[in-house]
Amino acid sequence: MQFKTLRIYFLQLFIVVFVMPFSYAFVVLLSAAAENMSISYLLSGYIVSTLISTFLGMLALSITNLRQKEVLELYSTYAITFPQVVISICLTYVLIVLPIIVVVLPFVLMHAVRASHLMVLMGVIVSIFFLLCLSVYLGLSLKNLFIANGILQLLSWILILFSPIYYNFETLNSTFKYALLVNPVTHLLNIVRIPLGFAPMISMWVSYVYVGLLIILMLFYISKRVRSTYILERIF
Amino acid sequence: MSDVLTVTNLTKVYPNGKKANDGINLSVGEAEIVGIIGPNGAGKTTLLRQVLGLLKPTEGQITLFGMDVTKNPLAAKGQVGYAPQYPLFFPSLTLEEEIGFALRFKGYKGQTYKKKLDDIIELLNLENVRNYFGYQLSPGMLKLSLLAVALAQGGRLFILDEPTSMVDIVTKMHVWDTLSVLSKEQSILIASHDMNEVKRLCNRVYVLVDGKIVAEGSPEEISQMLKLPCTMKLMVSDVEGVKSFLEERQGQFVMENSVLDISVDSLDAAIELITEINHAFSVTYIELEAPSFDKAVIKLMGDKHA
Numbered sequence: 255m256q257f258k259t260l261r262i263y264f265l266q267l268f269i270v271v272f273v274m275p276f277s278y279a280f281v282v283l284l285s286a287a288a289e290n291m292s293i294s295y296l297l298s299g300y301i302v303s304t305l306i307s308t309f310l311g312m313l314a315l316s317i318t319n320l321r322q323k324e325v326l327e328l329y330s331t332y333a334i335t336f337p338q339v340v341i342s343i344c345l346t347y348v349l350i351v352l353p354i355i356v357v358v359l360p361f362v363l364m365h366a367v368r369a370s371h372l373m374v375l376m377g378v379i380v381s382i383f384f385l386l387c388l389s390v391y392l393g394l395s396l397k398n399l400f401i402a403n404g405i406l407q408l409l410s411w412i413l414i415l416f417s418p419i420y421y422n423f424e425t426l427n428s429t430f431k432y433a434l435l436v437n438p439v440t441h442l443l444n445i446v447r448i449p450l451g452f453a454p455m456i457s458m459w460v461s462y463v464y465v466g467l468l469i470i471l472m473l474f475y476i477s478k479r480v481r482s483t484y485i486l487e488r489i490f
Numbered sequence: 491m492s493d494v495l496t497v498t499n500l501t502k503v504y505p506n507g508k509k510a511n512d513g514i515n516l517s518v519g520e521a522e523i524v525g526i527i528g529p530n531g532a533g534k535t536t537l538l539r540q541v542l543g544l545l546k547p548t549e550g551q552i553t554l555f556g557m558d559v560t561k562n563p564l565a566a567k568g569q570v571g572y573a574p575q576y577p578l579f580f581p582s583l584t585l586e587e588e589i590g591f592a593l594r595f596k597g598y599k600g601q602t603y604k605k606k607l608d609d610i611i612e613l614l615n616l617e618n619v620r621n622y623f624g625y626q627l628s629p630g631m632l633k634l635s636l637l638a639v640a641l642a643q644g645g646r647l648f649i650l651d652e653p654t655s656m657v658d659i660v661t662k663m664h665v666w667d668t669l670s671v672l673s674k675e676q677s678i679l680i681a682s683h684d685m686n687e688v689k690r691l692c693n694r695v696y697v698l699v700d701g702k703i704v705a706e707g708s709p710e711e712i713s714q715m716l717k718l719p720c721t722m723k724l725m726v727s728d729v730e731g732v733k734s735f736l737e738e739r740q741g742q743f744v745m746e747n748s749v750l751d752i753s754v755d756s757l758d759a760a761i762e763l764i765t766e767i768n769h770a771f772s773v774t775y776i777e778l779e780a781p782s783f784d785k786a787v788i789k790l791m792g793d794k795h796a
Contacts, residue, residue, distance in 0.1 A: 255583075255591050262582040262623075328578040330544055331639050333568035333595045 256346035263312075270311040271350060275304040294365040297358050298446050299419035302381055302439060304354055309389040310410040313347040317393025318402040337480045344386050351382075366450040373449035381442040384465050387472040388438075394479045413439045423455045431455070441465050493517045493553075494647050494677045495541065500550035502536050502701075510536040512701040514550070518647065523669065523678045525688040528698035529791055534681035535575055537698070538649050541679070542566045555646065568596070571640035575651035575681075577632035579624030585635050586611070586620045592642035610641050613668055615661065629656040637665065641672075648678045654687060666690055685784045697790050705790050712790075713783040719753040720760045721785070724767065725775035726750070732771050749775075 260267060319325055320339060329339055355378060363369045392409070396402035417439035423431065434440045434455075441461035448458045455461075495518040502511040510533040518524045526534050539545040541552055543563030552559035559565050566572075580588060589610055593603055611620050614634050619627060627635065633656050640648055653669075654662045669678060669691055682688050688695055689709045697705040697712065705712055719742075726732045729748055736743050736752065741763070743752040754760045760778060767773060 255587075258587060259580050259582045324576065324578050327544070327574050327576070328580070330542065331572050331574065331636065331643065332592055333643060335564065335567065 256342050257349075260346070267312060267350065271304065271308045271354070274311075275300055275307050292365065292367075292452075294362050294367075294450055295422075295447065295452060296420060297362045297365070298450060299443065301355055301358055301362070301378065302417075302442055302446065303414050303419050304351060305381060305385045306410050306413050306439065308347060308351050309385045310392070310406050310413070313343065313386070314389040314393040314396075314406050315399070315402060316343050316347075317390055318396045318399050321394065321397065322399060336482075340390060340480055344390065348382060348386070362450065368451040370449040374446060377442070377446035377449060380445060380462070380465060384438065384442060384469055387469050387476065390476050391472040394476060413437060418443060418455070424453060438465055438468055493519050494522075494555060495679065496551075496553040497537070497541065498551040498553075500537070500540065500552065501548050502533070502540060502545065503548045510701050511540070511547075514698075514701075514703055516696055516703070518677050518679050520646075520677055521673060521675060522694070523673045523680065523692045525692035525695040526679070526681045526698055527683070527685070527688050527695055527787060528681075530683075532698045533701040534698055535651055536701075538572075538651055538679070538681055542570065542572055542649060568643075569645040569647070571643040571645050571648040573633075573636040573640040573648075573650045573653050575655075577629040577636070577656060579627065579632050579635065581623060581625045584621050584623055585616060585627065585631075585638070588624070588635055589638045589642050592639045596642070596644060606642070610638050613641070614638050615664060630658060630661065633657055634661065634665070646676055648672070648676060650678060650680045652682055652684075653680065654684065655682075662687075685787060689783050697787055699791050705787075709783045713786050719755060720757050721751065721753050721779070722760055722764065723775075723777040724750045724752060724764070724773055726767065726771045726773055728771045732767055735767065735770065 317340065320329070320343065326336075329336070359374075359378065363371060363374065392406065393402070396405060416434060417437045418426075418434060419439070423434065423440075426434070440455060441464050444455045444461040445458055445465070448454050495516075497514055497516040500511050500514040500516075501509070503509050512533075514533075514537060516524070516526075516537075526537065528534050536545065540547050541554065541559065543559055543566050546563075547560055550560070554565050555569060557565040583591070586607065590603070590607055593606055598606055611617055614637060616631070616634060616638060619631055622631075624632065624635075633653065637650070637653055640650065650669075654665050657665065666687065669680075672678065673691075678691075680688070680691065692709065694707065695705075695709055695712055696703050724732070725748060729745070729750070732750060733743075733745065736750075741752060741754070743750050745751070752760075752763070754763055764773065764776065764778070
């Protein structure tokens with residue numbers, strides 16, 4: 255059902271999921287050859303930026319849209335509950351980004367100096383789960399769809415810009431490095447790139463703990479909001 | 491007749507302090523059509539949303555199929571067909587898909603699914619628009635699509651919030667016939683502004699004003715509740731002649747274009763007057779309702795508002 259409800263947004267989805275992250279990656283890949291940057295490094299960044307662009311740009315907005323009174327009432331005409339709708343939306347977006355990951359990941363592993371396949375895969379799965387939680391959390395927190403549209407675009411841009419997705423962490427000054435470590439996306443990149451043989455930005459386990467704690471906090475909030483059965487109650 | 495739905499002393503106060511429902515008592519029996527009628531903002535939709543478990547009651551009890559909705563708000567899920575007031579739609583789903591998903595969620599598959607889908611589409615005369623997307627449908631068609639989803643949802647109770655508003659009169663009559671047939675086996679709770687709809691369909695009616703029930707009974711009982719004058723609309727071949735005739739008898743009347751709107755004290759007096767006028771001036775059109783359900787409801791609403 256969720257796939258079919260996205261039909262009308264096909265072009266928007268194509269731009270957010272494919273064109274935007276790919277255009278970044280394309281430009282960087284062109285300059286990478288000249289600067290001798292690793293393709294594996296850039297493509298792993300491409301995977302994470304695709305996830306941010308898709309989940310924050312579209313999924314979070316879908317969740318905010320779902321919280322609109324009319325949409326809630328429309329879903330209430332079906333024999334499904336609010337948590338079921340939220341889960342189905344999440345699964346839909348995971349299925350949307352999965353083909354990109356399946357195509358790009360072998361290239362990442364192929365060009366890596368050394369790769370622990372299992373740990374790379376785990377890093378990607380944790381990244382998907384973290385960004386899913388972040389998007390649902392933001393989608394549930396933002397009530398106004400029009401404001402959400404602006405905030406989520408801006409936040410995607412900030413998360414991508416202030417993380418070493420397409421530039422090298424090593425060459426930055428130490429103040430900027432500390433600032434980047436606040437951004438959870440830096441930690442997601444860390445847990446994906448260390449198993450690919452890149453130098454750690456910080457210990458991989460610190461990144462796992464940081465991301466894990468944020469996931470627990472967000473899940474706590476999400477479960478509280480999603481389990482509220484009186485779905486129209488907070489609207490008024 | 492056992493009750494499918496019982497609402498006891500239900501009160502709903504919104505966070506802004508507005509009391510939308512105030513001590514409401516209501517019941518819907520098996521195979522019964524019950525109407526809730528009231529002006530805009532009377533609290534009809536709030537009442538229905540509480541029954542559906544979408545809003546939390548402030549006080550009172552709602553029992554649906556023997557289950558306490560206030561304790562188990564999901565009791566209505568899957569057991570009640572609901573058609574909301576507004577013409578809501580999924581812009582990316584065709585009408586067939588919208589109804590189809592309701593059937594799939596209920597577990598229909600294969601040939602049973604196809605047959606049920608075709609039956610519902612045929613029942614509501616939606617064959618011509620079955621492949622139209624939500625945004626391509628008129629508001630009237632959207633209301634019918636919501637009704638179709640409610641029918642697909644099935645269950646022992648249908649809760650319909652102004653089901654035929656925005657629907658043309660021919661389709662409206664068809665929907666009323668469909669609901670009448672449906673009510674032989676299922677119960678229906680309708681909130682409506684349409685007095686004809688309520689009069690035509692409902693076994694019992696609750697008049698809701700400012701969140702309170704001000705009258706309850708069959709449409710006939712509500713009509714007889716107040717001693718209202720009997721009114722009739724007449725068109726005659728000689729309007730001036732009838733005007734003089736009524737003035738001579740000091741009758742109460744208003745003339746709008748060529749239609750005479752006459753008020754008399756009782757039905758007997760009305761019949762006697764019509765006979766006399768027809769004998770002397772030949773009546774070409776007559777409209778008489780006595781006692782009038784519409785006027786009784788309007789009077790009840792007006793009195794409470796005042």
